[in-house]
Amino acid sequence: MKTYLLISAILLTGIQLYSQKAERLDTIFANEHKNVALFFPQPISQGITGASHFVFSHNRERQQYFGLLQAKPGTESNLLVIDAGGSVYSYILKYRKDLSRLNYFIQGTERIGNAKPDRPGSAKKVEPKRNQFDRDTHYQSFGSYLLRKKERIGRVKKRNQGIILSVENIVFNQNELYFVIQIENQSSLDYDVNFLNLSVTTRQKGKKKSMQSLKKDPVFAYKAPTKIKKGHTARLVYVFPKFSLSNDRQVLLELNEAKGERDVVLKISHRFINNPN
Incomplete structure (x- = not known):
């Protein structure tokens, strides 16, 4: 409890209050069986509870707009939240x-106030980090641009029973x-997509050759289809976060059919990965 009081005192130093009147704090109820979700107008920077039997969890590495609250039986406490813009909330x-x-x-x-009051001669304004909505908007916009673009990296395709899988382009942008x-x-026949996975494989040398594979999950998929009708094409x-490959590695792009056997596995050389457009 002493540690909490010290942290609270530091965080609240310099807070600009809207009114000199005491603010009546709203009460939030929680228990150990369900998650109580709190959604804030801006991403959460810090969240502190006054007692250990209340737990407020949020993503500290990648700031998000919501946090989850749980509690065990015990005396009442309080929650202090500061968002990325410096706004202070207390419950x-x-x-x-x-x-x-x-x-x-x-x-x-x-x-109830702001931990970053604007004052004449104060430090320069710090631009907030791009949030997930901004990132998704960028991915959609840039993905749409790439689908309209005619640039190609070369002949990288594989066919199986009338199903043709190809990589038209690999582009590096913002890491x-x-x-x-x-x-x-x-x-x-129509083609129902079960999954389209990308993985990095390494061929082990020696008499007993084996293949080690590491699946990579995309951070965003733009216009990923679930069905391709006969005679149609999906793009x-x-x-993915930027990565590079050594000479003994390659990328496998695996297209798997739901309730079918028309699977296609496309190999992509490390040269294309290390030299994107």
Whole structure:
């Protein structure tokens, strides 16, 4: 409890209050059986509870707009939250066995002050980090641009029973790799996509050759199809964090059919990965 009081005193130093009147704090109830979600107008920078039997969890590495609250039986406490913009929120916490509310959408008007008051001659304004909405908007915009672009990296394609899988382009942008992928259905049957996975493989040398594979998950998929009708073509974009490959590694792009056997596995040389457009 002493540690909490010290931290609270440091965080609240310099807070600009909207009113000299004492603010009546809202009460939030929680228990150990359900997650109570709190959604804030801006990403959460810090969240501190006054007692250990209340736990407020949020993503500290990648700031997000919501946090989750749980509690064990015990005396009431409080929650202090500071968002990325410096807005300060404070609430009374109480344990309740039966919860009537599981989601709280916090309004900006509920803040009790600001930990970063604007003052003449103060430090320069710091631009907030790009949030997930901004990133998704960028991915969609740039993915749409790449699908309209006619640039190609070469002949990188594989065919199986009328299903043609190809990588048209690999583009580096803002520390990420964009894979422009095309799936063409020249067969007489519709194609239901089970999954389209990308993995990095390493061929082990020696008498007993084996293949080690590490799957990579895209951070964003633009226009990924679930079905390609016969005679139709689907084009999509996968976004991955930047990576490079040694000479003994390659990328495998695996297209798997749901309830079928028309699977296609496309090998992509390390040369294309290390030299994107």
